[in-house]
Amino acid sequence: MKKTEIAVIGGGPAGLMAALAAAEMGARVTIMDRNSRLGGQLVKQTHMFFGSEKEYASVRGIDIGKVLSAEVLKNPRIETMLDSTVIGYYPDDGVLGVEVEEKTFVKIKPEKVIVATGASEKFLPFENNDLPGIYGAGAVQTLMNEHGVVPGENVLMVGAGNIGLIVSYQLMQAGVNVKAIIDAAPSIGGYWVHASKVARLGVPIMTSYTVKAAYPNELTGALERAVIWQVDDKWQPIPGTEKVLKVDVICISVGLSPLAEILWQAGCRMKYVPQLGGHVALRDENMETTVPGVYVAGDVAGVEEASSAMIEGRLAGLNAAKSLGYDNGKYDEKRREAMEQLQNLRSGPVGEKIRQGLAQLAL
């Protein structure tokens, strides 16, 4: 069995920062990601980031990912395992089961675990929602921005939050036609900068609309048409308002929910918090869950954004290292700094929902 001091599960912004912070304090870290590269969601994000100056606002997500990954890869205290999926955590003896390259099964016994697995996309119920051509927004981004293949010719985007707006813009950058962006809410959820960018390119953003049904091409069986309809202020569809759109792709962007299987397995106390996307683990201000030695950071700790994911990662890394007795003399200062940054990020009206969510989690 392989041993390590701190295992970091997930190599997105949260995991990368956690690994760097723990190593800086002096701990030995093993970071694992099921992908063949580090970076998590950042790798697909071609737009300039929103967020605070300090956490790389106005830098493109892909570039932040590259910088952090390079730092992790050259750090002698961090071991990186790619193509490595953590498929189980056995709380009785604190062992992680890791499948490497879909071939070998490796057991790892860490002293501390930081779970930074991110989130997965939510789905939407409507008639024929299982047709080929109906894809998650993240899937479309992966196909397009990582693998350089376009998802189709004409797209209906469902969801006018930041992700829906940004992916619509990216689709157009790749030469794909976005027929409409719809959202069941009465107003646009994302930032105005993103909304006006797509609106300027002539894409209608239709609020108070949802998908009624999707229909296949008789020959291929894949999506050919979507029917949308309006909803009233009680979210009930209004018959007679149907519109037919000829699209070969419906892109679903209705939110994310934390990818928390490992936390359930570990026996962490979980709570359903809608403001944070679903079930999340209770934790203290050091990001430690109710299971001693198991920490959380990033979207799995509550769906938010990359800047806060990075700082939560740093906090978790610092604290996990400190609990093993590591301190390079800067622990107190760094911890205070990170906590202040989180508070700043979450202040003001934009952070209202997150603050409400987090208030339900504190230990």
Added chain:
Amino acid sequence: MRIVNHPILSFERGREVEFTFDGKKMKGYEGEPIAAALHDNGVRVLSYSKHLHRPRGFYCAIGNCSSCLMTVNGEPNVRVCTEKLREGMVVETQKGRGDIK
């Protein structure tokens, strides 16, 4: 379809390789997900569901949802959104649960 000119990104692709989909010869790049290569070749239906035989495509593209199971080199239930393309791979539409030979 491949993106050729992108305002921000450039794509590092592996060497071009040949594979078959239900017996038809197709081309893709080594190391990319099988699903990406199929999509480029216009293939969006990857399997048929177990009970109602409904067509299935991919959904998450990162190995979370198992919507993209196909038979690859005779082995059923391979998630082709993450499985890497190799020279000479035999990729087949999966019908139902798939049989282990």
